Each structure stands twice: as structure tokens, then as C-alpha cells.
Amino acid sequence: MHEHDQAGSADVLIIGAGIAGLSLATALGRQGFRVFVIDGASRPEAPKPGKELQDWDLRVSALTPASIAFLAEIGVWRDASTHRAAPYDCMRVWDASGSGSIVFDAGEADASSLGHIVENREILKALLQCAQALPCVELCWGHALETMSSAGSGWLATCSTGREFHTALAIGADGAQSKARQLLGMPTREWSYAQTAIVATVGLAHGHAATCWQVFLESGPLAMLPLADPLKVAIVWSLDDAAHRQIAALSDEAFVDALNRAIGPTGPVSEAVGSRASFPLSQRHALEYCDESFALVADAAHNIHPLAGQGINLGLSDVAVLTQELVAARDGGLALSSSVPLRRYQRRRKTENLAMMAAMEGFKRGFGTLNPLTVLGRNLGLNVVDRQGWLKRWFMRQAIS
Numbered sequence: 001m002h003e004h005d006q007a008g009s010a011d012v013l014i015i016g017a018g019i020a021g022l023s024l025a026t027a028l029g030r031q032g033f034r035v036f037v038i039d040g041a042s043r044p045e046a047p048k049p050g051k052e053l054q055d056w057d058l059r060v061s062a063l064t065p066a067s068i069a070f071l072a073e074i075g076v077w078r079d080a081s082t083h084r085a086a087p088y089d090c091m092r093v094w095d096a097s098g099s100g101s102i103v104f105d106a107g108e109a110d111a112s113s114l115g116h117i118v119e120n121r122e123i124l125k126a127l128l129q130c131a132q133a134l135p136c137v138e139l140c141w142g143h144a145l146e147t148m149s150s151a152g153s154g155w156l157a158t159c160s161t162g163r164e165f166h167t168a169l170a171i172g173a174d175g176a177q178s179k180a181r182q183l184l185g186m187p188t189r190e191w192s193y194a195q196t197a198i199v200a201t202v203g204l205a206h207g208h209a210a211t212c213w214q215v216f217l218e219s220g221p222l223a224m225l226p227l228a229d230p231l232k233v234a235i236v237w238s239l240d241d242a243a244h245r246q247i248a249a250l251s252d253e254a255f256v257d258a259l260n261r262a263i264g265p266t267g268p269v270s271e272a273v274g275s276r277a278s279f280p281l282s283q284r285h286a287l288e289y290c291d292e293s294f295a296l297v298a299d300a301a302h303n304i305h306p307l308a309g310q311g312i313n314l315g316l317s318d319v320a321v322l323t324q325e326l327v328a329a330r331d332g333g334l335a336l337s338s339s340v341p342l343r344r345y346q347r348r349r350k351t352e353n354l355a356m357m358a359a360m361e362g363f364k365r366g367f368g369t370l371n372p373l374t375v376l377g378r379n380l381g382l383n384v385v386d387r388q389g390w391l392k393r394w395f396m397r398q399a400i401s
């Protein structure tokens with residue numbers, strides 16, 4: 001460690017070294033800010049070679065072209081093969097209880113791909129390489145935030161290890177249960193979906209053809225996402241809690257049968273499943289993203305249903321905008337503790353995050369019912385969008401930008 005002084009002071013303290021925290025540290029570090037990043041967990045495991053199903057990370061992200069452009073801009077992303085990433089150029093979405101379906105094709109959006117599916121461990125590995133190469137960034141693993149108090153025009157934070165950090169600005173990137181948000185008493189609006197998502201790596205009988213599949217079932221959406229190995233996909237199967245209890249209890253063989261029944265003949269045939277993990281789903285939105293010399297980013301500020309795979313994409317947009325505003329404020333001669341860049345960041349990001357959350361809520365409600373009129377409406381809706389070139393291109397632009 002490098003340019004921070006002995007007493008533990010720097011410009012910015014980032015709480016949480018997930019994808020959001022590490023990308024913010026990298027973006028700010030490249031701009032010359034002195035940054036501490038603390039995380040209560042130990043350093044993440046390196047990705048494994050990937051021959052067996054168990055070697056693949058259960059958590060994957062569908063990175064949009066806009067997210068990839070930002071990661072490239074901060075020196076993190078090189079190309080798909082470097083990051084064991086799977087580009088996908090087609091997305092098929094359909095309704096299991098009707099005849100509605102829609103196909104998104106990269107060609108129709110004049111794009112080379114709709115995005116890339118990447119294991120979270122791969123993204124973290126690339127971020128870590130960049131962040132730790134920056135002399136003005138210090139990463140502190142095993143340091144869980146415990147207290148925060150204002151000190152002068154900044155913050156004094158203490159950790160589980162007893163170490164203290166003194167910075168002008170603090171950023172909460174500590175995920176959905178953000179301790180920083182709680183310590184500052186920042187209120188949220190939240191509700192449970194009464195659904196739990198099962199994630200797993202699945203082996204296929206035939207290649208995935210660089211396609212994402214998503215079927216809306218009565219019990220919740222099931223997505224199959226292509227991995228860098230053409231015979232493997234990652235699944236995100238969101239299930240109402242009662243259905244989740246049944247499916248989660250199945251043996252591997254019975255689980256694969258249930259998966260094949262659920263995806264039906266439109267989707268790929270599964271042959272084997274690796275280990276599975278479950279995540280309860282909820283929607284949460286902080287009423288304010290910033291306080292005095294403090295801001296929330298990514299999941300600490302907002303969580304949405306994974307059905308559109310947008311969670312980390314919204315988080316990376318937060319990081320990009322916050323970085324722009326902090327750099328502009330510094331270049332304009334404002335103090336780091338100034339509220340101006342934080343207010344501007346909040347204004348620019350809140351509207352977009354809320355719009356995406358409202359759209360996901362509409363999807364979730366529209367598909368979480370067997371009401372015949374709603375079923376008819378959503379099938380008509382999917383088919384109409386599929387047939388109307390301009391409308392479909394509009395939807396695709398929302399998904400990839």
C-alpha cells in the first residue's frame with residue numbers, strides 16, 4: 001500500500017468489493033483519487049478451468065453492450081475469450097400458458113450481439129487485476145464495516161478488525177442488505193416477491209446456439225443463459241415459494257426432468273445439473289441515494305427481479321455516472337465533500353432505475369396470473385411486439401443500452 005497515509009486517510013472509502021465497488025474503485029483510481037475499499041468477506045475465489053459443471057460459477061451476469069463499453073473504458077474488459085464470456089445474438093421469450101412469443105435478434109438492432117453472459121467470478125477476477133494494479137487503491141479484505149460517524153467534513157469508519165478509515169467521501173456498495181445504508185438510517189421502499197430463484201449450471205444434449213431462452217410459467221420465469229462452453233447454460237429459475245420448496249427438494253435427476261418439462265419443446269434439452277443455490281427475491285429502492293458526503297450505488301440503492309438480467313447493468317450505470325460527476329466536480333474546483341456531484345448523480349440515475357423497476361414489476365404482475373383476460377392480453381402483447389419491427393427495435397434498444 002501506497003499513497004494513503006498511516007492514519008488511514010484517503011479521498012474516498014468504498015464499502016463493499018463486489019462488481020459495483022471494485023469497478024468504482026478502478027474508475028476513480030484511474031482518475032487519481034486515493035481510494036480505500038473494504039469488504040467483510042475474504043478475497044473471492046479465482047475461476048476454475050471449467051471442464052466439470054461444478055467448475056462454473058453459479059452466479060452469472062448478462063452484461064449489456066453499454067456495460068461492456070464502460071468496463072472496456074476503465075481498462076477491465078478486453079475481449080470475450082479473455083473473460084470466458086458467451087456473446088449471445090438471439091433472445092427467445094414466450095408464455096407457457098398461451099401462444100405469445102417474441103424473438104429478439106441482434107441483426108434487427110444492427111448490433112453484433114445483444115450482450116455477453118459472464119460468470120461473476122470472471123468479472124471479479126478482471127476487476128481485481130485492474131484495481132490492485134493502481135497505486136492509489138488499497139483493497140482491504142476481511143474488514144466488515146461496523147460504525148460510521150461524521151468527522152470534520154468527512155467520515156470516520158471503523159471495521160470488525162478495529163482498523164479506522166478517515167475519508168472525505170464514503171460510498172455504500174455493500175449490496176442489498178447494505179450496512180452503510182442502515183447505519184445512516186436511509187429509508188427504503190421494499191416488498192418481497194414471495195419468490196425464490198434457483199441458480200445452477202446445466203449440461204445440454206445439443207449446443208445452445210448463442211441464444212438466451214426465457215419462459216414465463218405460472219409459478220415464475222425460467223431463464224437459460226448460454227455459457228462460453230456451447231454445451232452448458234446457466235439457469236435462473238424464479239419460483240413462487242411453495243413451488244420452490246418442491247423443486248429445490250428434488251434429486252438431480254428429477255430436477256433435470258422438471259427443467260425439461262418447464263422449458264418445453266421450444267427450449268434446449270438438459271441432461272445434467274451441477275450444484276444449485278437459492279436466492280430469495282425482493283424489490284427494494286432507497287428513497288434517497290445520497291446524504292452528506294455519502295452515496296449509495298448498485299444493489300445497496302436498488303434491487304430488482306432478475307427476470308430481465310438488469311441488476312448489475314443498472315449498478316454499472318450508477319458507477320459510470322457517479323465517476324463522471326465526481327471528476328467534473330473536482331475539475332471544477334469543488335471540495336470532495338461537496339453535495340453538488342452527489343445530487344447530480346442521484347438526479348441522473350434515480351429516474352432511469354425507477355423506470356426499469358416499474359417495467360419489471362409490470363412484467364412480474366402481468367405474468368404471475370392465470371386470469372384469462374391477462375393471459376390473452378400478454379399473448380397479444382408479445383405477438384404484437386414481435387410483428388411490429390419499430391416497436392421491437394425500441395424494446396431491443398432499451399435492453400442493450
Ligand SMILES: Cc1cc2nc3c(=O)[nH]c(=O)nc-3n(C[C@H](O)[C@H](O)[C@H](O)COP(=O)(O)OP(=O)(O)OC[C@H]3O[C@@H](n4cnc5c(N)ncnc54)[C@H](O)[C@@H]3O)c2cc1C
Binds near residue numbers: 061062063180
Ligand atoms: C438469482 C439472481 C440472478 C441474477 N442475475 C443477474 C443477471 O443475469 N444480470 C444482472 O445484471 N444482474 C443479475 N442479478 C443481480 C446482480 O447479481 C446484482 O445486481 C449484483 O451482484 C450487485 O452487485 P453489487 O456489487 O452491488 O453487490 P454485491 O455483489 O452484493 O456485493 C456487495 C459486497 O459488499 C460486501 N459487504 C456486505 N456487507 C458489508 C459490510 N458490512 N462491510 C464491508 N463489506 C460488506 C459483500 O461481502 C460483497 O462483496 C441477479 C441476482 C440474483 C439474486
